[in-house]
Amino acid sequence: MVDVLVVGAGYGGLSATMFLAQHGVDVLTVDRHASTSIHPRAAGQSWRTMELFRFAGIDEEVLDASPRARGGLRITVAASLGGQVFHRLYDDVGAVDVxxxxxxxxxxxGQDLVEPIMLRRAEKFGATVRFNTELVSFTQDEDGVTAVLRSSGEETTVRARYLIAADGGRSRIRSALGIETDGPGSLSHxxxxxxxxxLGDRVRTDVTDLFYLQNPHFTAGFCSTDTPDHYGFAPDYHPSKGESPEDFTPERLVEMIRIATDEPDLEPVLHWTAPWEIAARLARRFRSGRVxxxxxxxKVTPPTGGMGGNTAIGDGHDLAWKLAAVLRGEASDALLDTYEAERRPYARMVIDTSLHNxxxxxxxxxxxxxxxxxxEPMALCLGFRYRSTAVLAEDDDPARTENPFEPTGRPGFRAPNVALGTGQSTVDVLGLGWAxxxxxxxxxxxxxxxxxxxxRIDHHVTPPGTFGLxxxxxxxxRPDGMVAWRSPATPNPPAALSTALTQLLGR
Incomplete structure (x- = not known):
């Protein structure tokens, strides 16, 4: 018997695993693959993700893992690396004062560097993670979930109080639950x-260089990686026109890379190729009973904006602290309903913004x-708003975001970044309990x-006028760094605080 069974050890699954274990939850995670990702894919951690990693104590390790991590980001829409530039979206994100x-x-x-860091931290916290293990079937009842797992041809049965489906965009668990998705679906391949x-000076080595290539011969993505002289190239193909991955022979790919880099004599070494569907889908429900x-x-979102992996990590963190509170008896089951109430509207914002991009x-x-x-990227990452019973709102403002450079401290938004006068800022004292x-x-x-x-309620003294107080x-x-409630001066602070927590946790 375990508290939580997580199926899938990608960003979402490992995030949930790491934060659950940090909260002392008995968690077992399984993945059908042999290891964490061996390819960079989902590169880049938003400011919000780095805050969450700070809570787990892996922020410095993630930054140090990538030679370009402390550099910036340049995004260019062009015909080729040295050809006509149509848009320069960002020249150096790292230079922006945030x-x-x-x-x-x-x-x-890259994902290939971050996932092993998350895995090691999760295991250090006490989580059990098994690779080469797949979910065969599951059933749920009022008290928990019974899952059949298969590893090396042998099947075992595991009983868990909750199940987290982190098994990807074609989730078998979601399908088994009968949860449908909305959205345009498949967009391109x-x-x-x-x-x-x-590539010499075709790309910058001091920043992450990302190109969206609109070439007369093809459209494609092109980016640098954490390994010197290694690059990602992603040309579109069109099944509606009879094209398939098999049409892209090594010789054809080499010729396309030469066109993309404006290097007609380039001899690139191809290390890996795989087809990839770009899609936009949003599950109609994020919860079904104990799953x-x-x-x-x-949700599945296009990569234009780099928010897919970051949103997955945010999902795992949001669900983890809420499950931990319920498992410890601190909150009622109603708190778990706020996971969908808060994260599904956010996922919709991410998908729609990525489609516009x-x-x-x-x-x-x-x-x-x-x-x-x-x-705007900063508003999406740091200025988003939650609405649920786990927030005691002060107003009926319909805005989905606020300017994070001018934080109001209102319930539903992130706690403002405030220097506490102890050599710490708010992000240093958040992440485990209530503050x-x-x-x-x-x-x-x-x-x-x-x-x-x-x-756990930690008190911190703030400078006058901060948090809108x-x-x-x-x-x-809250434990996720979101403001849950504000109070003016009152003659009975303990009673006011106790009442607020009772409402927030459904106690």
Whole structure:
């Protein structure tokens, strides 16, 4: 018997595993593959993801894993690496001063580097992760989930209180639950290629160089990787025109790379190729009883914007702290319903913004009619808003985001990045329990309610005027760094804090 069974050890599954184990939850994770990803794919960590990694204590390791991690990001829409430039979307993201919004930098490591770091941390926290193990079947009842696993031809049965489906965009668990998806579905097909070549000054070595190529002969993505002289190339192919991956022989790929790099005599070494579908799908439900969808099982988004992997990590973290609270008896089952209430609207924003980006960068004929408006990257990463019973809202403002450079401290938004006067900022003191911020007047209330409820409630003194607080007021921040509740000065802080937590946790 385990508390949680996670199926899939990609970004979403490993995120859930790592944070569950950090909270002391007994978690078993299985994956049918032999190891974590061996290909860079989903490269880049948003500021929000780096905050979550800070909570887990792996932020520095992730940054150090990539030679380009502390550099910037350049995104160019062009005919070729040295040809006509149609748009320069970003010249150097790393040069942008984000200190008013977050204390964390943007990361650039590839998935092949980040997943092993997450795995090691999860195992250090006490998680069990088994590769070469697949889910054969599962059933659920009022008390838990019974799963049949297969490894090396042998089947075993595992009983878990909850099951997390992190088994990818074609999730068998989602299908077994009968959960349908919305969205345009398949948008395009491309061939992922990793190759080695000396490109000289065709690309910048001090930043991550990403190109969207609109060439008369093809459309394709092109990017640098963490390994010197190794690059990713992703040309589109069109099944509707009778094209298939088999049409892209090594000779044809070499010729396309020569056109893309403006190097007619280049002799690239092809290391890996695989077909890849670009799609946009959103599951209609993220929960079915004791089963939860995370990552690509919950949503699939185009890569234009780099938010797929980052959103998966955010899914895993959001679900982990809520499951941990319920398993510890701190919250009722109602808290688990807030996972879908909060993460599904966010996934919709990510998908729609990525589709708008896709139209701008790669496919100008893409129909974006009916989509919600695109969000600015910083607002999408750091200014998003949650609405659920795990937030005690102060207003009915319909805005989905706010400017993270001018944070309001309102419930539903991230806690503002504030220097606490101890050499730390807010991100350094968040991530495990609840945090109460005030001018000091609420410190006794935090201690009293923590002793009464068994909840971890850490009190921190904030400079005057931060968190949007008036003198004598307080701000309660959840374990995920989101503001859950604010209070003005009150004659009975312990009673006010206890009442708020009772509502937030459905106690």
């Amino acid at each position: 200190s008013a919004a977050t204390a964390m930098p943007h990361g650039m490591a 491309c061939l992922g290629v990793l190759f080695e070549a000396n 939860f969808l995370v990552g690509d099982a919950a 896709m139209k701008q960068r790669m496919h100008p004929d893409l129909d974006v009619t009916g989509l919600t408006p695109a969000e 109460l911020f005030s001018d000091g007047t609420w410190a006794p209330a935090a201690s009293a309610v923590s002793a009464e409820t068994g909840l 008036t003198p004598g007021g307080a701000s309660l921040v």
